[in-house]
Amino acid sequence: MLKKDGHTHTRYSHHGSQEALSDYLDKAIALGFDEYVVTEHAPLPTRFLSAFNQPIAARYNSALTKAELPIYKKLVDDAQQQYAQRLLIKKGFEVDYLPGYEEETLKFLKEQANWLDEVILSVHFLPNQAGDLAALDYDALTFEKYFGLDLVDPQALFQRYFTAVLASIELANQTNMRVRIGHLTLIRIYQKRFKLPPFSADTLVQIEQVLQAIKAGGHQLDYNAAGFRKPDNGESYPTLAIVRRAIQLGIPLVYGSDAHQVSDLGQHYDEMQNNIKKYLDLYE
Ligand SMILES: [Zn+2]
Numbered sequence: 001m002l003k004k005d006g007h008t009h010t011r012y013s014h015h016g017s018q019e020a021l022s023d024y025l026d027k028a029i030a031l032g033f034d035e036y037v038v039t040e041h042a043p044l045p046t047r048f049l050s051a052f053n054q055p056i057a058a059r060y061n062s063a064l065t066k067a068e069l070p071i072y073k074k075l076v077d078d079a080q081q082q083y084a085q086r087l088l089i090k091k092g093f094e095v096d097y098l099p100g101y102e103e104e105t106l107k108f109l110k111e112q113a114n115w116l117d118e119v120i121l122s123v124h125f126l127p128n129q130a131g132d133l134a135a136l137d138y139d140a141l142t143f144e145k146y147f148g149l150d151l152v153d154p155q156a157l158f159q160r161y162f163t164a165v166l167a168s169i170e171l172a173n174q175t176n177m178r179v180r181i182g183h184l185t186l187i188r189i190y191q192k193r194f195k196l197p198p199f200s201a202d203t204l205v206q207i208e209q210v211l212q213a214i215k216a217g218g219h220q221l222d223y224n225a226a227g228f229r230k231p232d233n234g235e236s237y238p239t240l241a242i243v244r245r246a247i248q249l250g251i252p253l254v255y256g257s258d259a260h261q262v263s264d265l266g267q268h269y270d271e272m273q274n275n276i277k278k279y280l281d282l283y284e
């Protein structure tokens with residue numbers, strides 16, 4: 001089986017390390033990867049950036065800038081040529097689904113369609129009780145500041161998150177692209193710190209709708225290792241029960257290290273691949 005990392009970053013995410021792309025690629029080869037998708041955070045819509053009134057770092061340190069876009073694309077193009085004999089490099093973005101900014105996002109996807117090999121669609125910003133689109137995964141203090149009131153009713157917060165994910169799938173369906181839904185269950189990122197409960201029966205019904213929509217649209221799931229690295233999380237995205245159900249439904253899961261530094265590459269690969277195998281055996 002091909003060993004693939006479908007979710008990786010570069011120094012252009014501005015919140016990882018400054019290591020060169022070639023350092024990541026050399027490490028991936030050393031770890032035995034055959035396929036490597038570079039999925040830097042796509043530039044956020046200008047209208048979103050100018051409306052954003054939260055920590056300035058959460059705004060600028062979360063994606064490529066528009067000015068960096070051509071530099072990033074050339075970096076990946078050049079790497080693809082340079083490593084052609086050693087590693088199958090694919091060109092990608094991790095694109096934000098931002099409620100209220102669907103038009104800009106669709107436009108970006110259409111503009112990049114000819115260059116893009118693979119796209120991850122992720123929800124990192126969610127409306128809070130005050131109606132602000134706030135960063136979910138910037139840090140725990142920012143989460144507490146913007147979603148503190150929502151923690152009184154975590155299931156309502158979970159459901160608002162999955163509503164956004166469902167809308168992201170509907171957006172993807174408006175293109176002819178197959179997308180990979182990024183780190184489903186990111187809403188649990190600080191679950192230990194805020195003592196988040198398991199998903200309730202109602203929330204699970206909604207998660208089932210999300211999985212059915214992924215399946216119906218022919219999309220994929222990002223099986224993301226980043227949660228293991230977060231001391232406040234400690235598990236994969238999505239959580240294991242969702243991985244199991246997704247496999248039962250025949251949804252393809254693609255391992256993603258979500259590396260923001262070279263040392264993140266390959267983490268938990270064997271364990272996660274074994275989970276996939278175990279559930280495939282169960283349902284095939
Ligand atoms: Zn992400």
Ligand SMILES: [Zn+2]
Binds near residue numbers: 007009094258
């Ligand atoms: Zn990512």
